[in-house]
Amino acid sequence: MGKTLTGFGLILALTTALIAPAYAAGTEVRIGVALEPPVLDPTAGAAEAIDIVVYQNIFxxxxxxxxxxxxxxxxxxxxxxxxxxxxxxxxxxxxxxxxxxxxxxxxxxxxxxxxxxxxxxxxxxxxxxxxxxxxxxxxxxxxxxxxxxxxxxxxxxxxxxxxxxxxxxxxxxxxxxPIGTGPFSFVQWDKGSRVVLEQYGPYWGEPVALTKATYVFISDTATMTNALLAGDIDGTNNFAAEALAVFENDPRFKVLVGTTEGETLLATNNRKPPFDDLRVRQAMAHALDRKAIIDGATYGYGTPIGSHFAPHNPYYVDLTNTYPFDIEKAKALLAEAGFPDGFKATLKLPPVAYARLSGQIIASQFAKVGIELELINVEFAQWLEDVYTNKDFDLTIISHVEPFDIGNYANPDYYFGYDNPEFQSLIETLNATTDDAKRKSLAIQAQEILARDAVNGYLFELAQTGVWNAKLAGMWQNSPIEGLVLRDIHWTE
Known part of the structure; x- marks a missing residue:
């Protein structure tokens, strides 16, 4: 530690960094993940980090x-x-x-x-x-x-x-x-360091290419970057967007940009004036410049959404043009609603970067139509108490990461305070329908109602930004469910 490499030592280190990714080529893979799971049983904990290791791999x-x-x-x-x-x-x-x-x-x-x-x-x-x-x-x-x-x-x-x-x-x-039926069996868990899995020979299903997979826990972006460049790991499924530029033009790596289940919302208290007025919510929707928000809060990697649904889902419909960015239209709607000079409101922001950055951008955008936002930074426990439980808020920014959670809007006691009997009846029908074609039609109708009612400000889908050795294939580009599935991952040469 603290020493500087010179001469032969420097040459050796550089050479190792350049050729190290080749050592893993064949049947083994080493994957960097930001969080260590608290346990390895997905039926005994809610942490996504559990499923990242075990879902469809062990269990x-x-x-x-x-x-x-x-x-x-x-x-x-x-x-x-x-x-x-x-x-x-x-x-x-x-x-x-x-x-x-x-x-x-x-x-x-x-x-x-x-x-x-x-x-x-x-x-x-x-x-x-x-x-x-x-x-x-x-x-x-x-x-x-x-x-x-x-x-x-x-x-x-x-x-x-x-x-x-x-x-x-x-x-x-x-x-x-953990003991499951999946294509990989558990070998060891070195707490604070790694989990090792090996191919399960008697696996009942289609054989997998990998014989061994090691999940390495690296919470720091700089350390993850160095591990990738040095070949200590072969990839990571969700890398920090602000650091992706290091790998985008490096032929040794491929950057996979997809979507998660994280619908990021300017969540609105629909039960509280003036947000109980559709014209006010429509005005706010017209005042949102999604591109500027995505560029500023996600470094351009978020995917714009116009309703509460993930773009990778087969039921998704693009409704981003329901209320296009239009400052003059926003001002006109506010005047029609009785707010020709705008109004003041609070925006409570949990301690995640996308929320704090989006909040600053949206405050600037809303100021142009006369809506003055007071930004209130809160810790997550306080957000859960004030916003989610007590509904004590005007506006907030949060990502909803549960798959297919559009049904939350059918609950008038949910923190959005959205009470629409037509929507509630539609979700009831959707929940009782098993035919896939009919479910898709109903899901599209549900998305259209939420977009029309401008229930929330629909901003973007959180991105999944993976960085992988260029010779690896079979990784999921999108993340429709928690997990990092190994079954299709293989080396191409």
Whole structure:
């Protein structure tokens, strides 16, 4: 430490940095991630860092979510739905084993969901599965779920990390010694340093190319940058946008820019004057210059949105031109609403960079139409108490990162305070619909209503910005669900 390399030492160090990425080429990969998971059981914690390591790698569910956000078969090879939409019957893949060699069957499925719904459950999203009334083991490879009401989101929820299948023999130890059915088995966890996975030879599904994957925990951007340049790691799934320029023109790397499930909103208290007036919300929508916000708050990597839906989702519709940037139109609407000189409001900002930066830009934009914003920086605990729980706010900026969470708008007690019976009825129908084409039509209608009502200021979808060795392929460009899925990653030479 503190020494300067000269002469041969410097040449050796530079040479190593240039050729190091080649050492990993073949069947192993080393991935840098910013956060270390608190546990390795996705059914026992809400942290995204858990799923980054284990989802679809160590653990699998009855269904799985693919890179587009669509539902695909997982441990269930197929399923049928009763005419009343209340019974889902799953046919399981045969000859599946857990990593300890024990067999997987319908009893494991029943155990998993009894555990999720049990009184001692620590599942972070137990509410997703409370629609389950009963689980019946028909035979070792067939299991049926009886629901209390139709649920069009049920198959998606079965594909979340919260619903991966665990075995009664090993479930209690999964927090530190995870045993699943996935293509990779757990090898070791060096706390504060790394988690190592290896290919599981008897895996039931399509074989994977990688024989070993190491997740290296690096929280600092500068350290992550140096690790990539030195070849100590082969890539990272979500790198700091402000530092991407280092890699964009370097032929040793590829930069993958996609979207996450993070809809970033100028969230509005619709129950509170003057925001209960549609014309005021429309005026604010017209006053937003999304491009300037995206350039300033995300270094140009955010994707503009016009409603509450992720652009990578197959149900997405582009509504960004519903209220195009138009200062004069904004002023006219404010005058029509009784505010020819504008008004004053507060903007509470949680301690994340995209919110604080967006807030400054939006305050400048709104000032041009007469809306004077007082920026109030709050810690996240205070944001949860003031904004989310007590609804004590005018405006705020936050990213909603849960997949398919448009249904929140059907709850008039949610912190937005949006109360639209037409929308509530539509979501009720959507939730009860299992036909995919009908669900898509209903989801588009829901997006259109939110855009029309300018419920919130729809700003951008948070970007996923991955930096990878140029010889690696098969990484997900978008992030429709929490996880860093290894199954398709491979070296091209």
């Amino acid at each position: 699998e569910g009855l269904t799985r979510i693919d890179p587009t956000g669509s539902v695909q078969p997982g441990l269930a090879r197929d399923w049928s739905i009763s005419e009343d939409g209340l019974t889902f019957t799953f046919n399981l893949h045969p000859d599946v084993t857990f990593h300890d060699g024990s067999s997987f069957d319908a009893e494991d499925v029943k155990f998993t969901f009894d555990r999720i719904l049990g009184p001692d459950s620590v599942n972070a999203h137990k509410e997703f599965y409370e629609v389950i009334e009963a689980i019946t083991v028909i035979d070792p490879l067939t299991v049926a779920f009886k629901l209390t009401r139709p649920s069009g989101q049920f198959l998606f929820n079965l594909g979340r990390g919260d619903a991966v299948i665990v075995a009664p023999e090993s479930a209690d130890n999964n927090v530190t010694d």
